[in-house]
Structure formats: structure tokens, C-alpha cells
Amino acid sequence: MVGLGPRLEFRQSQQLVMTPQLRQAIKLLQSSNLEVSAYVEEELERNPLLDREETTTVAAAPEPAARDCHEGVTSPTIAADPPIEADWSATYETGSLDGRGDGGAGGGTRSDPWDSEGRSLEEVAGARAPTLRETLADQARLAFDDPRDLIIAAQMIASLDAAGRLAADTATIAAALGAPEGQVAAVRARMQRFEPVGLFCRDLRECLAVQLAEKNRLDPAMQAMLDNLDMLARRDVMGLMRVCGVDAEDLSQMVAEIRRLDPKPGAGFDDDPAPAIIPDVLMRRGPGGTWLLELNPETLPRVLVNRGFHAVAQAGARSKEEKAFIAEKLQSANWLVRSLEQRANTILRVAAEIVRRQDGFFRHGVSHLRPLILRDVADELGMHESTVSRVTANKYVATPRGTLELKYFFTTAIAGTRGGDSFSAEAIRHRIRDMVDAEPPEDILSDDAIVERLRAEGVDIARRTVAKYREALRIPSSVQRKREKAMAVL
Known part of the structure; x- marks a missing residue:
């Protein structure tokens, strides 16, 4: 006891x-x-x-x-x-x-x-407010699944100037990265809708056009005004009314709407201009x-x-x-x-x-x-x-x-069916795109058929993964593709 x-x-x-x-x-x-x-x-x-x-x-x-x-x-x-x-x-x-x-x-x-x-x-x-480039990098990782798109996005973010402009044209960026111009253009167009809207544009006209398009206000009259910003700077009211095809009241409203836009969306994001990447x-x-x-x-x-x-x-x-x-x-x-x-x-x-x-x-x-x-x-x-x-x-x-x-060089791996080397997720997405592009109208590939072909090539992949990659590539479903290709034949 x-x-x-x-x-x-x-x-x-x-x-x-x-x-x-x-x-x-x-x-x-x-x-x-x-x-x-x-x-x-x-x-x-x-x-x-x-x-x-x-x-x-x-x-x-x-x-x-x-x-x-x-x-x-x-x-x-x-x-x-x-x-x-x-x-x-x-x-x-x-x-x-x-x-x-x-x-x-x-x-x-x-x-x-x-x-x-x-x-x-x-x-x-230590906590601090994210910089413009950090915010854009976070948006890019959410917007793009394709590692190639992420590399392109990273290069564009690194090249952004203090005002949010990207002066380099699509061909220059594509040549530097060894990427197709169409892919670079698609990534750039999508990133121009990142917050704040209007970044990654070549000049003021394109920056304002992207912001107006986001507001669904880029009509022909407004486009004509953007194409003649020099006349707006000279306050050539009669000339703007003529090229835009509007009266004085409509022109006044258009000018007011232009003034509400942000000509330098990058500079307005941070208290200090975004520093150049060293x-x-x-x-x-x-x-x-x-x-x-x-x-x-x-x-x-x-x-x-x-x-x-x-x-x-x-x-x-x-x-x-x-x-x-x-x-x-x-x-x-x-x-x-x-x-x-x-x-x-x-x-x-x-x-x-x-x-x-x-x-x-x-x-x-x-x-x-x-x-x-x-x-x-x-x-x-x-x-x-x-x-x-x-x-x-x-x-x-x-x-x-x-x-x-450095973090942009990390890409997802897909295992092989025969215990061999793994496959890059980007390579699989590229293969799916090739399969869909090559399919004839009378033999549209379902997601299950794509899985079978990939497994025959040694790729161990699930149907839901194929569906996710297909959607990320903006490829319609097999039913929709069959309908579209049938219409194209007619």
C-alpha cells in the first residue's frame, strides 16, 4: 500500500x-x-x-x-x-x-x-507585404498547370518594368526560351488579366485596351480613340468625334472613362517601384x-x-x-x-x-x-x-x-508502367495535345482511349489525371470535339 x-x-x-x-x-x-x-x-x-x-x-x-x-x-x-x-x-x-x-x-x-x-x-x-512580382508569381502558379507556361510567365515577370510594362515582343521572348510564339502570346494575354489588370502590355494603348476589355467597354468607338491617343493628348475634340463616330456628349463620357483607368498599373501596386531582379x-x-x-x-x-x-x-x-x-x-x-x-x-x-x-x-x-x-x-x-x-x-x-x-524548374513526374524512368507531366500534356490534334473526325478519342494509348507507351496515368490535363490545355470533351469536327466537315 x-x-x-x-x-x-x-x-x-x-x-x-x-x-x-x-x-x-x-x-x-x-x-x-x-x-x-x-x-x-x-x-x-x-x-x-x-x-x-x-x-x-x-x-x-x-x-x-x-x-x-x-x-x-x-x-x-x-x-x-x-x-x-x-x-x-x-x-x-x-x-x-x-x-x-x-x-x-x-x-x-x-x-x-x-x-x-x-x-x-x-x-x-518576419512577415512583410508581398511585392508586385511575388503577387504575380502566386497568380501564375494558380493560373498555369503547364510547367512550360510557368517558365514563360516567370521570364515575363522578371522582365517587367516599374510601370508594369513589358516592352519585349512575343517573338523575342519565344526565341529566348525556345518556345512557340503562339504559346508565349497565349500566356501573355492571360497574364494581362492578372491583378492589377493591364500589366505585361507593350505600350499605353494596349494597357488601356486590356483594362477596357476587362470592363466589357472596348467597343469600336473606344478602340478608335485608343488608336488616336495623340489626338486626345492635343485635345483635338473635332478630330476625335470624326474618327470615333460619336457626338460631343458621347466623347465626353469616353474621355472620362479613359481617365478612370490606370496608365501605370505596376507603379500603383507598391509604395516603391518594383526593384529590378538581380x-x-x-x-x-x-x-x-x-x-x-x-x-x-x-x-x-x-x-x-x-x-x-x-x-x-x-x-x-x-x-x-x-x-x-x-x-x-x-x-x-x-x-x-x-x-x-x-x-x-x-x-x-x-x-x-x-x-x-x-x-x-x-x-x-x-x-x-x-x-x-x-x-x-x-x-x-x-x-x-x-x-x-x-x-x-x-x-x-x-x-x-x-x-x-529557381523554384520554376520543379515539375511533376508521372511514373512509368514498366518500372523505368518517370515522365514529365509537361511531356504527357504535350503528348495528349498531339493525340487530339491528330484524331480524325470519325475516331474521336475519349479520355479512356487516351489513357490506354499512354499506358501502351509506358505511362502509368489515371483517367482523372488525363481529364485534368485536357481541361488545363482547354481541350473540349470528346463529345464536344466530335460535334465540332463534324460541323467542320460539313
């Missing part, structure tokens, strides 16, 4: 708590180069032990370069440190579960992804058909710990508070330098692996995108998927086909 009464009992347990240094490393890894530069500037002002390093030479590491060159990619690295998530043991503090030494029944070790205030990692990293990684052709990758010196903040000033400050410290302050600043400075080096090294390693796997795209265009998921890169580099996800967000690579965000 157990007696009842007070007693003293000690229990010991451990937990992992995110320190400010770990939060800083996570924030730096997922931040864009502009955000990192701003953060480093703040630290330089706040920490007297930090100095700016003027040299930004990127040194090649022989072993990684030799390995990547064998795979068709040569990628210099900037440091011999391990990847950023290799060892966090020094960044965690050990303590009890409730902070009093009583861990409760069971005890043990656990990893807590929230801080003491219950905020998630993303909230810890790539984090530079890519160029090397000897023997290889690709050479290097970090962009312009986006690589370099800071050093001022050891001389630290020695002087430490020798002159008198009180415990002064010594503690100097020690804390030294620890913070050392951690920032190491975090920046590891961030740069991780970005370069991930970019090199993506380039190696998507070599066909860089050589032949968007039709040669390979299936790729975060796990593929993470397993190859010995990283966690979340690390690859953070690295590819808001990071850009300047390629011979334009400046593109």
Missing part, C-alpha cells in the same frame, strides 16, 4: 529550443538578396565588431567542381563549410520542458518548431559544353569580424556588463559571418544540381523540362526538403534563356 503525503522528486529532461541565432539562419536562407543586404547593413550599424569586406572574389573548390564537371556542370563554391543544416547542435539550448526542472511523466527529448510565444518558423522569420547565381557556357556557375558578387554581402578592435575593447572592459556586451557582440558577429557563408554555399549547391538535372531545358528550350521535385535535389545533396524549398524561394539564376526563379 502506497502512503499518501508530500515528497520531493527530481526529474531531468531535455528539449530543443530555437535560439535567436537559428532563427537568424533560417531567415537569411529564405530571404532574397535584397533583404539579406538590408539585414547586413543593419548589423554593420548595430555591431561594432563587424566590418565590411571589400573583396568579393569567388574561390573555386576543386573537389566539388570536379564532381559537377563530370556531370556536365562546373560550380565553384565559396567556402568549405558543411551545408547549412548539417549541424545545429551548437545552436540549441538545453533545458527542462517547463523551465523548472520538472519535465512531467515520461520526460524525453523533442523538437519544438515554435518559439516560446507560439509563433511558427515562418512568422519568426540574380543570385550567374550561369554561362564553359569549355566542352559544360555550364559554369558562380555566385553573383553584387548579391554576396561579405563581412568580417574585426579581431583587432575586439582585442582592444576586451582589454579596456572594466565591468561585467561591458565584458558580457563584448562577448555577445563577438558571438553574434561570428555567427553572421558563418551563416552568410553557409547560405551562399547552399544556394550554389542547389542551383548546380538543378542545372545538372534540367540541362535539356537550357540547351533546347521549355519542351525539354524534366520531372523534378524537391526530394530529388534534397536526397542528392543530403539536405532536407524544407531547406531546398527555402533556398529556391526568391532566388534567381541568370541563364542564357533569361533570369528565372
